Amino acid sequence: MTVRAWPVSLRLAVLGVVTAVALVAAVRLGAVAMTWSALADAIAGRGDPTTITIIRELRLPRAVQAALVGAALAMSGATFQALLRNPLAEPYILGVSSGAAAGAVLTVVTGWAARFVWSLPVAAFAGAVLSMLVVFRIAFNVGRTLDTRVLLLAGVVMSAFLAALIWLVLAFADTESVRSAIFWMMGSHATASWRSVAILAVCLAPSVVVLFALARPLNLFAIGEPTAAYLGISVERTKLVAFGTASLLAAASVSVSGTIGFVGLVVPHTVRLIWGGDNRSLLPCAALLGAAFLVAADTLARTIAGANELPIGIVTALVGVPFFVWLLRRPTGGLTT
Amino acid sequence: MFFGGRRREPDTPDEGTETRRRACRGAFALFAVVGLAACAPDRAGERARSSRTASADAPIELTDDAGNAVRLAHPARRIVSLIPSATETLIAIGAAGDIVGRTRYDTAPEVAALPSVGGGVDASVEAIVNMRPDLVIAWRSDSRGSTRERLVSVGIPVFVLKTEDTTDIFRGIASMGRLTGRDSAALAVATSVRRGLDDVRRAAAGRPTPKVFYLVYNDPPMTAGPRTFIAQLLSLAGAKSIFTDSSQLWPNVAMEEILRRDPDLLVVPAGAGVNSLDRLRQQSGWRDLRAVREGRVITVPADIVNRPSPIIARSARLLLEAIHPELRADSAGAPRPTSAPAAR
Numbered sequence: 299m300t301v302r303a304w305p306v307s308l309r310l311a312v313l314g315v316v317t318a319v320a321l322v323a324a325v326r327l328g329a330v331a332m333t334w335s336a337l338a339d340a341i342a343g344r345g346d347p348t349t350i351t352i353i354r355e356l357r358l359p360r361a362v363q364a365a366l367v368g369a370a371l372a373m374s375g376a377t378f379q380a381l382l383r384n385p386l387a388e389p390y391i392l393g394v395s396s397g398a399a400a401g402a403v404l405t406v407v408t409g410w411a412a413r414f415v416w417s418l419p420v421a422a423f424a425g426a427v428l429s430m431l432v433v434f435r436i437a438f439n440v441g442r443t444l445d446t447r448v449l450l451l452a453g454v455v456m457s458a459f460l461a462a463l464i465w466l467v468l469a470f471a472d473t474e475s476v477r478s479a480i481f482w483m484m485g486s487h488a489t490a491s492w493r494s495v496a497i498l499a500v501c502l503a504p505s506v507v508v509l510f511a512l513a514r515p516l517n518l519f520a521i522g523e524p525t526a527a528y529l530g531i532s533v534e535r536t537k538l539v540a541f542g543t544a545s546l547l548a549a550a551s552v553s554v555s556g557t558i559g560f561v562g563l564v565v566p567h568t569v570r571l572i573w574g575g576d577n578r579s580l581l582p583c584a585a586l587l588g589a590a591f592l593v594a595a596d597t598l599a600r601t602i603a604g605a606n607e608l609p610i611g612i613v614t615a616l617v618g619v620p621f622f623v624w625l626l627r628r629p630t631g632g633l634t635t
Numbered sequence: 636m637f638f639g640g641r642r643r644e645p646d647t648p649d650e651g652t653e654t655r656r657r658a659c660r661g662a663f664a665l666f667a668v669v670g671l672a673a674c675a676p677d678r679a680g681e682r683a684r685s686s687r688t689a690s691a692d693a694p695i696e697l698t699d700d701a702g703n704a705v706r707l708a709h710p711a712r713r714i715v716s717l718i719p720s721a722t723e724t725l726i727a728i729g730a731a732g733d734i735v736g737r738t739r740y741d742t743a744p745e746v747a748a749l750p751s752v753g754g755g756v757d758a759s760v761e762a763i764v765n766m767r768p769d770l771v772i773a774w775r776s777d778s779r780g781s782t783r784e785r786l787v788s789v790g791i792p793v794f795v796l797k798t799e800d801t802t803d804i805f806r807g808i809a810s811m812g813r814l815t816g817r818d819s820a821a822l823a824v825a826t827s828v829r830r831g832l833d834d835v836r837r838a839a840a841g842r843p844t845p846k847v848f849y850l851v852y853n854d855p856p857m858t859a860g861p862r863t864f865i866a867q868l869l870s871l872a873g874a875k876s877i878f879t880d881s882s883q884l885w886p887n888v889a890m891e892e893i894l895r896r897d898p899d900l901l902v903v904p905a906g907a908g909v910n911s912l913d914r915l916r917q918q919s920g921w922r923d924l925r926a927v928r929e930g931r932v933i934t935v936p937a938d939i940v941n942r943p944s945p946i947i948a949r950s951a952r953l954l955l956e957a958i959h960p961e962l963r964a965d966s967a968g969a970p971r972p973t974s975a976p977a978a979r
Contacts, residue, residue, distance in 0.1 A: 489785070
């Protein structure tokens with residue numbers, strides 16, 4: 299049986315194992331070297347308190363956060379690509395990342411981020427949602443129904459506007475704020491804590507349920523909106539719910555980890571290239587592969603340069619692009635949405 | 636340009652061993668004045684033990700420069716400093732033996748052998764935790780304020796330090812003394828630095844005060860704002876910056892505004908290949924500047940004047956001698972610096 303012909307349950311089982319391996323590697327590897335027995339002891343809460351702190355308070359929440367963000371971004375990207383029938387669609391297409399960045403930069407420049415730890419993720423989330431709502435408002439202003447082309451354009455101009463606003467604010471900011479803001483925009487899981495993981499999980503759970511429920515209607519979108527409508531799908535409501543949910547996933551991810559590009563674009567395409575575009579299999583497979591990919595990328599970013607941590611976006615692109623190009627070049631390859 | 640700004644930020648320098656060795660010599664002079672000890676690593680520990688104050692084991696409570704109350708059960712004995720200038724201060728007050736980790740920018744012989752935790756703003760939190768520090772000295776803005784939050788949440792005290800002006804530097808010396816139970820050594824260092832600055836001020840008094848442009852970077856032009864220690868040292872050394880009206884710490888300024896304000900003197904912190912004078916001479920704008928045309932450009936070693944640490948006494952002296960070359964100890968009454976030293 300070729301990989302291509304695997305039933306959905308086998309695909310999920312294999313990807314689940316891959317994700318688990320990535321998680322174990324993430325907890326095992328780091329700037330501080332560790333043996334397997336020390337790792338097991340620390341997880342069980344025995345042994346050296348410093349090691350316990352490193353494993354339980356630093357590595358574990360970080361690995362789990364990377365997994366959640368990877369899953370969220372991959373699902374969000376898969377949904378956008380299905381909705382827009384556009385292979386270039388990615389989670390930040392409705393201005394979510396620039397909205398989040400604008401919120402984050404404002405808290406940094408006003409000094410709130412330094413005073414109140416919670417203010418930055420909250421402002422980032424608010425900025426992302428606000429930007430998304432404005433984009434929807436623009437799109438609805440143009441026609442009575444939601445035209446996806448207008449929505450796309452509105453997202454693009456909104457991002458450009460917010461980016462200009464960010465740089466305007468930073469042009470008058472002091473050097474330290476600029477430094478903080480740039481670090482934030484590059485994306486990182488260094489802030490991960492059990493609290494951020496819990497908040498993220500609470501945001502993610504309902505969104506995942508909604509998107510899985512929308513998998514079949516999304517499949518029908520591939521044929522075209524009118525056909526989907528004939529087949530009994532309430533097109534406008536489905537679009538609105540799917541866009542909103544996918545953007546919320548992206549907003550929640552961005553607010554805890556900054557903008558991490560590439561995952562939402564390439565992970566869904568990889569799954570499609572291997573197993574096709576049926577969203578009922580694509581969404582869960584992309585979620586697992588996204589989780590495994592981001593956990594592995596974060597582990598590499600933490601370990602490849604010793605104690606110096608690389609921005610995770612560098613790793614996702616440097617490792618992911620060659621792999622994706624290889625996948626595209628295979629004779630049976632070809633983009634489908 | 637913002638990335639450039641990061642790179643150019645004083646006190647996050649990419650200094651080589653050589654410059655550190657020079658710094659060590661500077662510190663040596665300092666110790667000689669206050670009669671502490673020499674700059675030798677093998678004697679650092681000895682000094683560390685001897686110079687603790689009597690109340691060495693009392694709990695310490697101190698507000699850091701970000702307004703957080705920092706509590707230590709006893710004077711810090713395992714310190715990780717993420718700020719190179721704070722590391723210098725710790726070494727100067729005799730606490731080198733209490734430092735357990737360094738950043739990749741710290742290459743002073745006292746700490747060079749210690750394990751590194753990475754950069755100052757993007758340090759590896761788990762590497763820091765693994766060193767079991769009882770105090771971490773950190774920047775106000777690391778990557779998203781995360782380092783401080785993560786360390787505090789696992790019970791490691793973090794002291795945030797501001798390093799903008801000379802007041803910050805003196806407060807930093809006092810804070811480092813308080814946190815390590817070395818108040819008297821810190822006081823001695825501060826007194827000696829203050830005396831050095833006073834000497835420079837006295838020497839500059841009554842002399843002409845040239846209008847200067849302090850060139851932090853040339854493209855786009857960036858200078859030291861009036862609230863920075865560099866601007867304060869310049870004015871101490873008898874020069875007047877042409878951008879005392881800026882509200883920013885490290886303002887980007889327009890080339891035509893520099894031309895309009897027409898400085899008598901261009902002060903260029905040189906080294907690390909950042910500012911090449913030969914290039915300045917060829918760039919439009921810079922080559923039209925009267926100070927450049929007349930060769931009134933002076934260089935000072937960037938790796939010394941950019942450091943907000945006890946070394947500022949030496950920086951002030953260097954600036955004084957560059958601005959008023961007649962005050963140079965080795966060549967009394969030498970002519971004004973012209974293109975000769977600057978053309979290098």
